[in-house]
Amino acid sequence: MTQHDPLRPVRDLSRRRLLLGGAAVGAGALLTACTSNEGEPEDNGQVKAADSSANPNSAPGKKVVIGFSSPAADHGWTAAITKNAEAQAKLYTDVEFKSVAAGADAASQRATLSTLVSQKPDVIVLLPWDGKELNAFGLEAMAAGIPVVNLDRAFPDALAYRLQIKGDNYGMGVSAGRYIGEQMKAKGIANPIIGEIAGMDELELTQERSAGFKAELATFGFKVENRRAARFTADTGQAEASQLLRALPKMDAMWNHDDDQGIGVLAAIKQASRSDFIMVGGAGSKAAIDAIAADNSVLKATVTYSPSMASSAISLARLIAQGRGMSDLVELQVPKEITLASETITKENASTYSKLGF
Amino acid sequence: MSERTETAVPAGTAPSEGLPAQSSPVSPAPAGAGHGDPGVGKTSGPGGLWSGDAAESIRRNLGLVGVLVALIVIGVITRPDLYGNMNWVGDNIMSILTLASVVGVVTVGMTFVIIGGGIDLSVGAIVAIAGVWSTTVATQKFGAAGMIFTAVVVATCVGLINGLLISYGRLVPFIATLAMLVAARGLAAEISDKQTQVSGNETINSIASNRILGIPLLVYILAAVVAAGWVLLNRTTFGRRTVAVGGNPEAARLAGINVKRHTLLLYALSGLCCGIAAVMLTAQANSAQAAMANLYELDAIAAAIIGGTLLSGGRGTIIGSLLGVIIFATITNLFAINGLSTEAQNMVKGGIIVAAVLVQQFRFKSVTQLFARNRLTSKS
Numbered sequence: 234m235t236q237h238d239p240l241r242p243v244r245d246l247s248r249r250r251l252l253l254g255g256a257a258v259g260a261g262a263l264l265t266a267c268t269s270n271e272g273e274p275e276d277n278g279q280v281k282a283a284d285s286s287a288n289p290n291s292a293p294g295k296k297v298v299i300g301f302s303s304p305a306a307d308h309g310w311t312a313a314i315t316k317n318a319e320a321q322a323k324l325y326t327d328v329e330f331k332s333v334a335a336g337a338d339a340a341s342q343r344a345t346l347s348t349l350v351s352q353k354p355d356v357i358v359l360l361p362w363d364g365k366e367l368n369a370f371g372l373e374a375m376a377a378g379i380p381v382v383n384l385d386r387a388f389p390d391a392l393a394y395r396l397q398i399k400g401d402n403y404g405m406g407v408s409a410g411r412y413i414g415e416q417m418k419a420k421g422i423a424n425p426i427i428g429e430i431a432g433m434d435e436l437e438l439t440q441e442r443s444a445g446f447k448a449e450l451a452t453f454g455f456k457v458e459n460r461r462a463a464r465f466t467a468d469t470g471q472a473e474a475s476q477l478l479r480a481l482p483k484m485d486a487m488w489n490h491d492d493d494q495g496i497g498v499l500a501a502i503k504q505a506s507r508s509d510f511i512m513v514g515g516a517g518s519k520a521a522i523d524a525i526a527a528d529n530s531v532l533k534a535t536v537t538y539s540p541s542m543a544s545s546a547i548s549l550a551r552l553i554a555q556g557r558g559m560s561d562l563v564e565l566q567v568p569k570e571i572t573l574a575s576e577t578i579t580k581e582n583a584s585t586y587s588k589l590g591f
Numbered sequence: 592m593s594e595r596t597e598t599a600v601p602a603g604t605a606p607s608e609g610l611p612a613q614s615s616p617v618s619p620a621p622a623g624a625g626h627g628d629p630g631v632g633k634t635s636g637p638g639g640l641w642s643g644d645a646a647e648s649i650r651r652n653l654g655l656v657g658v659l660v661a662l663i664v665i666g667v668i669t670r671p672d673l674y675g676n677m678n679w680v681g682d683n684i685m686s687i688l689t690l691a692s693v694v695g696v697v698t699v700g701m702t703f704v705i706i707g708g709g710i711d712l713s714v715g716a717i718v719a720i721a722g723v724w725s726t727t728v729a730t731q732k733f734g735a736a737g738m739i740f741t742a743v744v745v746a747t748c749v750g751l752i753n754g755l756l757i758s759y760g761r762l763v764p765f766i767a768t769l770a771m772l773v774a775a776r777g778l779a780a781e782i783s784d785k786q787t788q789v790s791g792n793e794t795i796n797s798i799a800s801n802r803i804l805g806i807p808l809l810v811y812i813l814a815a816v817v818a819a820g821w822v823l824l825n826r827t828t829f830g831r832r833t834v835a836v837g838g839n840p841e842a843a844r845l846a847g848i849n850v851k852r853h854t855l856l857l858y859a860l861s862g863l864c865c866g867i868a869a870v871m872l873t874a875q876a877n878s879a880q881a882a883m884a885n886l887y888e889l890d891a892i893a894a895a896i897i898g899g900t901l902l903s904g905g906r907g908t909i910i911g912s913l914l915g916v917i918i919f920a921t922i923t924n925l926f927a928i929n930g931l932s933t934e935a936q937n938m939v940k941g942g943i944i945v946a947a948v949l950v951q952q953f954r955f956k957s958v959t960q961l962f963a964r965n966r967l968t969s970k971s
Contacts, residue, residue, distance in 0.1 A: 260740075260744045261748075264745060266729060267724060267725075267727055267730040267737075267741055268724065269728065269729040270727050270782070270783070270788075305780075305785065308785065308882070309786050312785035312786055434932075460930070461927060461933070464885060465882075466787075466880060466882045467876040467877070468876040468884060470876070471875050472875075475686060475690065476686070476923060477927060479682070479683055479924065479928060480928040480929075482679055493787050497875070497876040499877070500796070500799070500875065500877040501875075504799050504800045504875070
């Protein structure tokens, strides 16, 4: 900072610098105190407490090491997946939880996973960036005798996993379509105008959701009038919804694929002062479930795709490593594939589901 | 010499357009010593070059208005049912301007940086870090004023860091701001714990829903930032120095401009714009998260480029950038009302960027040849 503009007197500059410097220090002190997010109520409804009187499987058994890897995407759902897995693992005294960062893409996840394998965990729970790209890793680990639990994004090869537990994207679309179809029929609207705000269009899961929605609406003789794809974030949800609302000055129903981006969609609806339609959400966030229970917005229902599946995956991984089965089933081992049903949350059952909201 | 007069003629053929506009770059002369290209300063006597230069940007802006009109005509033809309703048309214009408002504010800052010979790839990330920082539970306790203060100060500070790295750390702008893009999004993810932070502050949220005289508040903010940017660029020494630094940093330094400090201020200005945009976007989405304002850097750069700002610096207009942003918003709106896919929309956007740059090259061919000749003739 020794260099200064020869056209300006030095005295003036130093005084200004002093003032600016003082202001900067003050602002800095104030701002660093502002990064705290403490005070948010933590809810732990997405884990299953170990209660050995109700479930003999909860009794501590052989010590097991569970390796875990999940992409750290900037999204509430993915964040909830990691949190749930950690929280569930903590509840078991016989589980050692080893989480490895998944990096930025499938290639770096593969790299970190190979270091995990060298530590010889008893079982690996894995939410892959892409099921197809990490299929080879699944095969490799299984061949090395480490059972792999695939979380949500399926491996194409059946030999690549011991257990696959996932949500039902097509079923989500079907549930949303059925709720809207039934509501329209109940209201006696013969030709409803239906809008759709999808998530990231390049993802297979978005295509599956839209396909299910379309197919179910067709059984009622309805179709999607206009569809916009947002990017699973609130600001893109707001932007796309504001344009969809322009395109459809009259609308009867709308399905928004994701409750995180739904915060923005609801904001856009409020900003446009629209209330002429019903809206269905997706995934089942806590905010959405609360809004449905309060019944003070166009959001009347949401179809679930719960990140609680991560908690279940950890529980099942522990059973697999200990060689135990699921206590309600006759089989002595955990089954190979579990697909969660997509449930519809409405005002009537919102209180039951509120603990599953993320 | 005969060749030279020949090429100068087309630039001076439109005196009615050129003369009034000529006053804008020339009249605030205090920093005149640091005119962009030394070649320009030496030949400013005949007046042909500057007037041609100004007429060029006016012609370009008229061209952009033409594109805008064409887009609206396509809208009227494809959706006569919607455009038949005057209430809808009014609302739609407001909707397009609102859609353009956040990127528009970012683009004003970006235009300054690019004219000054730099590039800021971190604007989207700065919006995200400012938005996230201002919506933490702790910040929200300070109310709307505290949130706005936090967003603006955080964003300006990040811009200052960019500027320090580039001007005093001698990093290439592309690298420094690319690093900031990654780092700021990382910090935003860390602070927000990767969650979407809902803004519970009704005053902030009402920034996006309030209307004054039927016009959304966000559009007023955009108008204010654009007006301030125009005055700063065209009517102050700061603006003239920006053009000089971008046009030829060495000449600017020899002319007595503190190029390093000026570059620092340009990135801080870009950060300030991002801070304002962060408040606007947070208000619109009622929330902030680390992934917000994704790829805004590309939107802002593209808008500035089709608005006639030279990527190599030294030239550009705020009005052109604004028109660029509005054109992109109108395309989004056009595709939405026709129910067309986002993929097709992105392809058209890409096509428009390429077309704009091609036009820019054709237009500038004659002018740059002229510059080259001027340098030769003034040496001899």
